[in-house]
Amino acid sequence: MTDHDGPRFRVFDVVQIEDVAPDLTGQMVVGEVRRYDDNTYRYSVWDVDRNSDDWNGLYGEIQLAHTGERVDKSVLDIPGPFTHRDIVIVSADYEDRDIAGQTGVVESWYEGDGVHPVMILVRFDELARSDVIVVGALTATGGQVPRPVPDGRATTSAIVATDGSLLGREDYVIVDGTEFYL
DSSP states (O other): OOSSSSOSOOTTEEEEETTTOTTOOSOEEEEEEEEOTTSOEEEEEEETTSSOGGGOEEEEGGGEEEEEEEOOGGGGOOSSSOOTTEEEEEOTTOSSTTTTTOEEEEEEEEEOOSSOSEEEEEEEGGGTEEEEEEGGGEEEEEEEOOOOOOOOOEEEEEEEOTTSOEEEEEEEEEEEEGGGTO
């Protein structure tokens, strides 16, 4: 049980991971706030500078310390012609025939290679899947899906060991997350 009302950290807070990563060079930022049935909070944290992906993960309140800093949501802007929630169409001659010509929604981006420096994560609701696609294979329709809002619904995550085995599941409510700002 927490000794305070509500979460100690907010999305976009820069935090230090206590006693775990003293030599961490990147800015660790809260990306999601989860509330559990026992009224405790856990925080999904990532390295906004992309220097130390090893420390990305889910942390309890006692594992994190405030730095007094925050980052702007612009750190998650997608480089190039697309933004979060854009509706796009995959080129009809795309190599993956299952998604060629399909309409999807831009969710995020990844650093690519020298040939394709930016790769776009697109969600295809009708196909119940997401794929990472090169920028040149996508065309914006000019539309966007509405920004989600926190609705207090419970969700479930799998708990997976480092060897890939399933350890169980946990139920929680997403109190806040970057997706509510993008």
